Amino acid sequence: MKDLIIETRGLNYYFGTQKVVDDLSLKVEKGSIYGFLGPNGAGKTTSIKILLNLLQSPADTVFLFGKEINTNRIASLKRLGALVEQPAIYAHLSGEENLYNRCMLLGINRKKAKEMLQLVGLEDAASKKAGKYSLGMKQRLGIALALLSDPELLLLDEPTNGLDPNGIIEIRNLMIELATKHQKTILVSSHLLSEIERIATHVGIINKGKLLFQGTINELHDLSKPMIELEINDIAKAQDFLEKNGYQVLGIADKKMTLPFVSTEECGKLNTLLVQQGLTVYSIYQIRKDLEHLFLDITKSN
Numbered sequence: 001m002k003d004l005i006i007e008t009r010g011l012n013y014y015f016g017t018q019k020v021v022d023d024l025s026l027k028v029e030k031g032s033i034y035g036f037l038g039p040n041g042a043g044k045t046t047s048i049k050i051l052l053n054l055l056q057s058p059a060d061t062v063f064l065f066g067k068e069i070n071t072n073r074i075a076s077l078k079r080l081g082a083l084v085e086q087p088a089i090y091a092h093l094s095g096e097e098n099l100y101n102r103c104m105l106l107g108i109n110r111k112k113a114k115e116m117l118q119l120v121g122l123e124d125a126a127s128k129k130a131g132k133y134s135l136g137m138k139q140r141l142g143i144a145l146a147l148l149s150d151p152e153l154l155l156l157d158e159p160t161n162g163l164d165p166n167g168i169i170e171i172r173n174l175m176i177e178l179a180t181k182h183q184k185t186i187l188v189s190s191h192l193l194s195e196i197e198r199i200a201t202h203v204g205i206i207n208k209g210k211l212l213f214q215g216t217i218n219e220l221h222d223l224s225k226p227m228i229e230l231e232i233n234d235i236a237k238a239q240d241f242l243e244k245n246g247y248q249v250l251g252i253a254d255k256k257m258t259l260p261f262v263s264t265e266e267c268g269k270l271n272t273l274l275v276q277q278g279l280t281v282y283s284i285y286q287i288r289k290d291l292e293h294l295f296l297d298i299t300k301s302n
């Protein structure tokens with residue numbers, strides 16, 4: 001495994017008596033775009049605020065760049081940029097002035113402001129008052145502000161929330177560019193799988209504070225590979241026979257058995273084999289869960 005830029009180890013967090021983050025063990029590899037997915041109220045923003053040390057984590061549960069956050073707060077925070085909830089923007093200043101202002105506060109050369117405006121595609125709107133920016137432009141300005149200190153890690157909490165389709169595409173392309181051309185590691189939260197699926201290299205799915213899936217986007221896709229569903233009169237006998245003959249039975253539920261789908265020919269062969277064993281096959285068909293349904297299933301059943 002590559003270096004872990006973010007690691008949480010069995011992290012718990014409570015608001016009063018409500019457990020909002022439950023035994024969360026995130027692993028975010030260097031250079032990845034990690035899609036942090038979950039329905040509303042799942043605990044994404046709280047987790048991100050913990051990663052920013054805006055909410056305090058118990059000792060030895062949160063590690064950024066390999067170091068425990070509470071004991072390395074300043075050093076860790078220097079290496080990250082974040083956009084959580086609304087970007088903090090001065091509406092009466094132009095986009096450029098907002099960036100200059102932040103440059104001054106951080107002791108960064110003003111040249112950097114111009115670079116960032118270009119990077120986020122706001123150079124033409126540089127002198128426009130930020131209060132007059134569209135939502136998408138404000139988000140891009142927020143990302144530009146987060147990027148000023150040239151952080152290695154970006155934490156973006158639902159950066160496409162409320163944007164129109166064009167705005168969504170722009171932010172999505174910007175994230176891809178930041179990761180591929182500028183070697184940033186990005187953790188981006190969303191409640192929409194379709195948002196994350198197109199850009200993420202890794203995915204973590206959270207619900208009610210619990211991590212329900214974590215892996216590469218390909219591992220997530222593997223879960224939605226096609227399967228055969230079989231309805232048979234004697235499911236135990238069929239399972240025994242199939243497993244003895246090298247078939248992989250993926251699951252049994254509601255008197256139905258699922259196996260990996262290989263080909264239509266293979267379905268026919270399977271049918272013949274089962275009938276030859278004296279079994280009655282009521283139905284045999286191919287099923288496939290699309291990712292959106294898979295996500296709904298994962299988050300619903302927990």
Ligand SMILES: Nc1ncnc2c1ncn2[C@@H]1O[C@H](COP(=O)(O)OP(=O)(O)OP(=O)(O)O)[C@@H](O)[C@H]1O
Nearest residue numbers: 015020038039040041042043044045046047190191
């Ligand atoms: N300051 C707070 N005080 C008390 N409870 C809170 C506070 N902030 C969040 N919560 C609760 O914690 C839970 C997780 O909220 P959180 O904002 O982290 O979820 P989320 O996944 O980011 O949701 P969304 O997609 O709606 O932003 C929710 O039940 C929420 O009501």
